[in-house]
Amino acid sequence: MDPLLDIGGGDSHSESVRKKARRVMLQRLPAAEMFMHFLDLHLDSATYHVRSCLSKTPMTEQSPRGPSARRVAATELTELVLSEVTRQLVRLAVACRKAPAPQKWIGSSVALAFDEEPPERSGGASFKDEEDLRRSVHVRIFDWGRSELNTLEQHAAMTAKQQADRLHFWQLYVGGIDRLAWEAARAYRHRFGNAEGWDSACLAVFDFDSMTSDDFLGKVDICLERAEEVTVQLVNSKGAPVHGKSGQLSTITYSVAWCRFQQPPLGTSRLAGAWQVTIARANHLPAQDGCIGTSDPYVCLTSFGPGRTFRVEQRSTVVVKNLDPEWNEDCRGG
Structure with missing residues (x-):
């Protein structure tokens, strides 16, 4: 996502x-989108790749092979991290309420960080049980800014106006922590709180625009069931076929696999498994950047649970100036 793409590129x-452009772009992200990018591991090392799960064996017999059989998979690591992030943010919100005096922390921010190295599964020499594994996931919350430390004695010596000023800014800060904790909890519920399973998804292709809203290029609704690589036509918002620059039908190619995770007592995963949707490529996309006759496409994958009570969004990378982009990227949902 190049914030300067529309004005010559970074x-x-x-x-x-x-x-500065990257900072402005990131500052405009809503919290839900921020957590989506923060937890996105689909482009990381081959440790996370479980393409071998795509097989013709019954779903109950599938199991990850290769490096992912030794270490937790990307989806499992995401669940561990988001669980710990939520827990620590809630603890931070509680700690703020226990502060003896209100603080004036202007410009103070919260940074979330975690170690992306996936821990080894239990059953080996490293971990005894799930809680032991979860303690091995290091999640750190940092805070910084030029802020005073207001003690109870200092607060009592202030004027009524100064005390009201400190209380006003402290309420703003605590409210921000509350909202961040709530967004983390909401992200966890939607991605990992669906015990009934996922039944459908939408692959929507957009043209990335750094200065304006992204342009919708087309979509396709799919059932989440195992499928070898398949090519389907894109349709517009009214269900009509989409045609590319040359008049040919716009298509997208994808595959779907189910990856089962190790369960207790042999494993430590809270998840039964994950659907892996591999976005291979798209062809003959419409040109939305009129001056140069091309587009900067990316795919937005939205997964739905029964009744669409649960909804999870993931995105591919942006392929710059290409009407026949290739991604070969995996998106996974628990």
């Missing part, structure tokens, strides 16, 4: 301009 600007 490479043609100085480092300071690129840094």
